[in-house]
Amino acid sequence: MQVNWRTIKGTNNSYAALSAACELYGISLEAVDRPAADITCYSLNSIIEPHFREEIRDADCITVVGGPHATACYREVCTYADYAIIGEGERTLPLLIEMIRDGSSTTPPGVATARSARPANSCVWLEAFPPFSRVRGYIEISRGCPFGCKYCQTPRIFGRSMRHRSIDAIARTASCYRDARFITPNAFAYGSDGIHPRFDRLERLLSALDNNIYLATFPSEVRPEFITPESLDLVCRYCANTKVHFGAQSGSDRVLQQISRGHSVADVVDAVELCLEYDLVPVVDVIVGFPCETDDDQRSTLDLVTWVARHGQVHAHYFTPLPGTPLAGQQPGPVLPETQKTLGRLALKGKATGSWIAPEARFFKQN
């Protein structure tokens, strides 16, 4: 039985992880750029999902859809796909493929069809699955987040307890790369409960790696209150990156409180200043258009953006109401003309990146 993976920009890490998981069950996931027999698997987020509905509905093969959108909206996904995977796929996808291959009609936990849905009955133990194998990806070191930012799907998909891959497993995987880059909700939280840092454990990890290490920068970021002299010391001693990427999200304390970020604007300012003391360039994430954001709130974010850009860089996005989050279905607010003008001006100077007008732009090629 041929099992395929539909290649879509931005989903390579899911392919890498699920391909490695399927290999453990003797299943090979082959990359395709259109649906093909016998089974084609998709990972879709809610921004790109509308672009693939028709393709999946018209596919002349069995279709399986996972990822954040299928997890949150599995009933809707099952109106056009044969199967939706609810939650983590490392164990569920191979079990589903085995079920299809064996002609069984009993779906495994974590799978929905048009007629039934079984919730997942366990979470993935990271140690049981390599982060990648034949298909290369970044090294996922931790999963889950104890914070509950209202716009974010991470704790809703992966739970609010942080799970960590062991240092031995990370070092073994990292040995096939010269540069080590990590996937984690908060790189400085490695080894901890996600709230109280365990920099001793983070240092043990870093000292076990024989790589050019990129920590707290692409493809992962950190929270501002984890930026401390201890964490930046570790970056300076063990890592190759000269930038530290962290989330501020808003320059308004009122908005930060409303979206349950769990830190203040002052924490962001302290983090930027500390990065500068350590000669590290701060790269700060912001989101504009939160439903609760007033024009004055957005102007406060703009003030923060302008100040950050003097010292570092800004990564800006337009709010997307993601399904499965407390802000699902809410209407984004407008982007003020002065916000567009300022971000546009900063982008031209190389001080701002992101997609504050068209969120889907990062998933599709620009013509």
Ligand code: SF4
């Ligand atoms: S935005 Fe970051 S800190 Fe907040 S819930 Fe998501 S992963 Fe956790």
